[in-house]
Every structure is written in C-alpha cells, then in structure tokens.
Amino acid sequence: MLSEGAAAPAVELPAYVDGERRRVDLGDYLGEGIVVLAFYPADFNPACTMQESDLGDLDLFTMQKDVSVFGVSPDSTYSHEAFADRYGLHVPLLSDREGQAAEAYGVATENGVGERLIRRAVFVVDHRGTVQYAQAADDLEAPLDVAPVKAAVGDIGGDDTALERYRVGHDHYAEGREAFRAAMADYEDREWMDARSGFEDAEPAFTAAADHFDTAVRFAETADFETVVDRAEEKADTLAHAASWLADSADALASGRGKRGAQYREDAQRLLDAATDLPEPPESGAFRLTADGVALGDSVVVDPDDEGYDWRADDAGDVDTGLGVDDADLDAAVAGDADDYERSDEPDTVEGDLEMDLDAVDAADADGEDDRAEESGVEGDTVEGDLEMDLDAVEAAEQADDAASGESDGSTDGPSGAGDSDADSVYRGGSTGGRETPAEPDSGAEPGDEQTDDGEPNEAGETSMEELDLADPTEGDGEDEEEDERANWDIPGR
Template sequence: MLSEGAAAPAVDLPAYVDGERRRVDLGEYLGEGIVVLAFYPADFNPACTMQESDLGDLDLFTMQKDVSVFGVSPDSTYSHEAFAERYGLHVPLLSDREGEATAAYGVATENEVGERLVRRSVFVVDHRGTVQYARAADDLETPLDVGPVKAAVGDIGGDDTALDRYRVGHDHYAEGREAFRAAMADYEDREWMDARNGFEEAEPAFTDAADHFDTAVRFAETAAFETVVDRTEEKADTLAHATSWLADSADALASGRGKQGAQYREDAERLLDAATDLSEPPGPDAFRLTAEGIELGDSVVVDPEEEAGYDWQADDAGGVDTGLAVDDADLDAAVAGEADDYEPADEPDTVEGDLEMDLDAVGEADDGDDESEGSSVEGDTVEGDLEMDLDAVDAATDGAADETGAGPTDRPDGSADGPDGATSGRSGSSDGSDTGTGTGDEPGDGRAAGDERAGGDPADGDDADVAELDLSDPTEGDDEDEADDERADWDIPGR
C-alpha cells in the first residue's frame, strides 16, 4: 500500500461524472488542489444499506472549491450510474476494470477462494501531489470513517500555494476592475446596452477572483496574510453581486423600464457602499514568501485593535473605489424619467380619463364669427367617456341643410362667395331665379338678407328669425340648423 509522504500516481480512467460518462485524468488534479481517493470493493457492496452507501459522507467534500473527491472500484460506468442514482451520489466514480489504479496505490487483495478484490482504503493528497493521509480497512464490511479524512484535509496548508492562488485571483480582479470602469462610464453616459455588456463581462472576472482568493485563504498558514486575503475575497465577491445588479439595471433602462432599473440600481448601490469600505487588494508584489511564512510589505498593515481585525493601505491607486457611488445628478434624473431628453418607452402617449366637453364654447364657435378658429377640443387622441348625442346633432344639421338648400360653397350663415370674391345673398323668390347683390334695406346688404332667409321659409320675407342650434342640449334642438359642411370642421374623437 502506498505510504504517506509518497508521490501520488496519476492514472487515466473511464468515469461516471455528473450524469455522463467520460474519462478522468488524475494528473489534471494532482498538484493543483487537494485530492481524496476512496477505493471500495464494488458498487452495492455489503457496507451499503438500503438508506445510504459507504461513500455518502464524501459528498461533503464536493462543496469545497479546492478539494476534488473520486471513488474508485472495478465496476463499469454503467454499474456506477445505477449506484449513483440509487444513493444520490455526487462523487465522480472511476472504473478501474483493469486494476491499473488498484496496483499503483497498492490496494489489491484476494479473498479465500482466490477472487481479486480491492481493499477499502482512502488517500488524501495535498496540493503538491504528496500523500498526506493513507488508511485501509481490515475487512470489506467496515464502512469508511470520514472523521480522520476531514482532519487530514484541514491540516493541509501551504503559504506558497496560498500566494500562488492569490496572484491568479488578483489577475482576475484586475480584469474585472477594467471592465467595471468602462461599464460605469457607459452607464453614466446612458449607453445602456454597452453598460450591460460591460457589467456582464466584469461579473465572471470578479467571481473567479473571489474563488481564487477563497482558495488562498484555505491554504494560508501566515495569519496576517490570511486576514488580508479573507477581506480581499469579501470585496471581490461583493463586487460580483453588485455588478450583476447593475447589469440588470442597465438592461431594464435599455428596455424603457425606468422604475425597475432604478430599483436594481438601489440594490447595487448598497453593495457598492459595502465594497467601498474595503481597501483595494494589494498587488502580489506587496507580499514575499520567506522560510518563516509570507512577509507583508510596508503598504499592508494589519491592526488587531481594529474591530474588523485589520486595516491596510495599498499602493495601487487605480482601484475600483473611484466612482463607485453612482451619484451623478443628471443620471439620477434620467433614471427617474425627469430629464428633458429622457422618454421612457413604457409611458403611454395617450390621455386616460373622462373628458368633460364645454358644449357652450363649441356653440359659440359655430356662430360663424371666425371659421378659422375651429373646434375648442385639443388633441388627436383621447381615451375616456365623451357624453354627446351625435345622432341628435346629425338629425338637426341634416334638417338645416334640406331647408336652406346650401351647396358646397354656401356659408353656414346663408351667404355665398361670388365670382369677384364679394358676398352675395339669395333672393326671396321660391324658385331661386332672382339673384343679385342683395334684398336688404341698404344696397350691398346681401349678407344680412341671406342671414334672414337662411333659416326660414323663402316666402316669409325678411321677418323670419334665424334658429340657432343649442349644442348644450342637442336632443331638444330645432330642425333649422347650420349647414352640413360646418360639421366637417369639428374635431370630434371617433368621427
């Protein structure tokens, strides 16, 4: 059996992983993080019960980013699939049909009848590829004791690995910071789509940075460095969540959903305020690996007297802190929909509500004093209830047109335009054959004569009164009304 302190062999085997069959090369995991290898005799072996398997406790390690867990047995990947589904296992299961891994780790055995079997055993390999823990059970029925495995994983550390992880995390953080700054500039310029794309680019970079900082904390052995990196991981994670909210805000604003965009922005600002209270992650050159551990540069100060247990200042002056608070007044107005040049797409152009129409004012306009003034109703589109009996108005105006006999060029007051532009009136004869300059009391008073005859019987003479249409109550109007073409000038919605 492979002993502690030995280099872990790398093998390449078929496996059942996350619902699919593929090959797993252990060489891709050894030397990168902690690896736990659990060898067991077979799927559905005597150590399994109806409720759980002997590998169930190893699922706890799959939740740690820096720990990879593998189960190894001689069964096929098809058997592994049934085994994993029966017990709800998430551990990748490797198929060692030829015994390659079993021989490399020295856990092959035989039973009393000469059958080749695999000893129940577990190996914990550190981030350098060295076996730190190796145990094997005396019989096939004894289940795996996960307690010592947890202790072995917890004892593994290394400032060198921690500093390597920090360098990678800082590179991701710088990438996210650059994308974030560009996105913030687009956001303040109301370039919503560009801002959204920039925030969506920054978010995974901050997330990767937070993951690597978290791994650095896991391996750190120098307490001061661990404190700094722990807070650095918190800042990267906070910015990742804030960037996600800002991307949603920009997307909402681009779609004209101003209120929703403002709410997303408020959610992001709370996280941005929290991130601003944390200093920028120091550059990797602010730390130096020595025989005693990681030495912090003069720019990084950890103060145990502080409530948070730390306080540091980084030489990196180009941090994300600059412009984190989105406090541009013009931008605030744009988000709220108050700016002069900001028109949210979700606000309707029509007017909703009840329209109260001043019919008396319309009646005054109908007197013909000024035809160019037109209707007093403004707007092309009105939504609401308009109380007006249009049928009664039609009946009244049709009666007036029939009695006056006005043609297309007749005026509503009974006059007509002559060839020379002057106004001429109609004669009082019933057959309409006598036309001239007028029949009023004074020469040229044809307009007045026309007014007197427009609403009455042509044989009644000058004493007939002109009946006016009372638009305040159209249902009680007389039959002697204005000519039909006057109604064409009314701006009545729906007609």
C-alpha cells in the same frame, strides 16, 4: 500500500460522473488541489444499508472548490450508475476493472479462491501531489470513517499555493475593475447599451477573482495574509453582484423603463457602498514568500483587532474607492427628477391619455357611419341598386356596337364578324338563358354562306345563332334505363 509522503500516481479510468460516462485522468487533478481517493470493494457491498452507502459522507467534500473526491471500485460504469442513483451520490465513481489503480496504490488483494478484490482504503493528496494521509482496512465490510479524512484535509495548507492563487485572482480582479470603471463612465453618460455590456464583462471577472481568493484563503498558513485575502474575496464578490444589478439597470433604462432602472440602481448602490468600506486588494508585489510564510510589505497594514487592513499603494495615500462613489449627477440621470422619484414595487404602467371613454368612442363611430350613409345613400356594408344589371340589355348594346363597327369598316364575314361577337358575349356572361350560341355548321353550306335559324341567310347578311339548350340530353333516359336494369337484377329474397 502507498505510504504518506509518496507521490500520488496518475491513472486514467472510465467513470460515471454527473449522470454521464466518460474517462477521468487523475493527472488533471493531482497538483492542482486536494484529492481524496476512496477505494471500496464493490457497489452495494455489505457496508451499505437500505438508507445510505459507505461513500455518502464523501459528498460533503464535493462542495469545496479546492477538493476533488473520487470513489474507485472494480464495478462497471453501469453498476456505478445504478449505485449512484440508489443512494443519490454525487461523487465521481471510477471503474477499475483491470485493477490498474489498485495496483498503483497498493490496495489490490485476492480472496481464498483467487478472485481479485480491492481493499477498502482512503488517500488524501495535497495540492503538490503528495500523499498526506493513507489508511486501509482489511475488513471489506467495515464502513468508511470520514473523521480522520476531514482532519487531514483541514490540515493541508501551503502559503506558496495560496500566494499563487492570490496572484491569479488579482489578475481577474484587475480585469473586472477596468471593465467596471469603463461601464460606470458609459452609465453616467447615459450610454446604456455600452454600460450594460461593460457590466456584463466585469461580473464574471469579479466572480473568478472571488473564487481564486477563496482558494487562497483555504491554503493560507500566515494569519495576516489570510486576513488580507479574505477581505479581497469579500470585495470581489460584492462588486460582482453590484455589476449584475447595474447591468440590469442599464438594460431597463435602454428600453425606456426608467422606474425599474432606478430601482436596480438603488440596489446596486447599497453594494457599492459596502465595497467602498472594504480596502482595495493589494497588488501581488505587496507580498513575498519566505521560509516563515508570506511576508507583507510595508504598504499593507493589518489591524488584528477588527480583522481588517489598510493598503497604501506605493505609500501614495489611501486606496482608490472610485468604484463606490455615489455620483449625484449619475443618480439624477437615472431617476430623472430626484425630488419627485419614489421607489415602488408596482410594475411600470402608463396612465392618463390611454384611459378612454369607450361609450363616447362608440357614439362617435355611430355618428360617422350615419354621415357616410347619408352621403352614399347606402346603408350598412351592403351594396345594392346599380349593381343589379339587365344582362340582356347589355348584350343587345354590345351587338349593336359590333354591328356598327362592322358597317364602318366593311367587315361582315369571317372570323371577325358579328357571329364572333355574339359568341364572345355568351362566354362573358354568367347566364345563358334566352341568349344564342353559334350553330353547328351545315355540312352542305359553303364557307361564305350565311344562314338564318332555318339555315337560310337573312337579309342583313347576319347569321342567326341557334338557341343553346343546356338541358341534360340524357335526363329521363338514364332513369328509365336504371329502372329497366334494376328490373333485371337478381336480388336475393325477391
């Protein structure tokens, strides 16, 4: 089995992680943080009960940002899925079907009939990729003892790693501070949209800084340096939350919700006041790594009694606390008239002019309708009177106009004669009762002859149109035929 002090080998295996199947390369984790590797013989092995599995306690390590935990067995990823679902496990489960990882860590074994098995074993690897704890059990049914694992994880430290994490965290902090200050300037100038964008940029930068400071605290071995980093994490986390509140405030003010914007501003101000009481995180150059741990420069003074510190940047004076200044002009710009402003949890409402007397409005509408009715002589929304037209009289007037125009231009025959006007008037009208339609031409008539109703031309040279009978020519006949047909049907039972 791989012994303590050895370099942990990196292997790549299929795995079931967070509800999905994918490949995991341990090389991505070794050397970055602490790795706990737990080998076990099989899913649902005799060490598991109905209530819990032998890997359940390892879930506690998954809540630490600087610790990665993996379970390894020869089962498939599908078996891992059922195993994780049964016991509610969040530990990534690696599938070592070919025994690659078991061989690399020296925990492969066989039973009496030659079947390949994996011994129960746990390895704790530090942030440098070195095995700091290794323990194996010959009894496959023995449950995992997590107490020595927790102790091994707690004992791992390294000022070199802590200092490196602090440097990365401070870079994120400087990025967030720059965005925050620009956003505060836009906020004071009432450039709400620019301010909101700046605060939204500052928040994730401060959050990333707090995460790296937290990891640095975890690895720090020098007490004074740990105190500085712990306070730096607290300030970064406080400013991240303040940036979130101020982004909400700027957004509310941009949309005209002044009361809500002022409330968000008050919430943010309490966080800014707390951040002002915390010293600014020192530059990375204020620390150096020595054989005895992290040495603090003269600009950093730690008070062991209150677990605080003071940082004098370049010995030029106090730390910059501009991020937490309570600017009276800014408050006035946010809250409007500060003397009249009172905080309230009630939602933004609009009062006064929008409260209308609906009875008065209805009465005014009724008066207006009466006035319009008197002017038009028409009641309600209906139109009567003039739209009821005598279509026969209209058609007669059109025929008289056509006859007059025909006499004026001398056109009495042909396609543009009175006959066409009559025909057009029939098609334009809605009803055909009592009106005439062009007669079918007589096969014996000459093209220029004009005929009356009896086929003879009239005295005016106009053709009289036959009356159009729109009655169904088959009406009655079809019923007789149906009766005759039904009489001939061969209906069963009759």
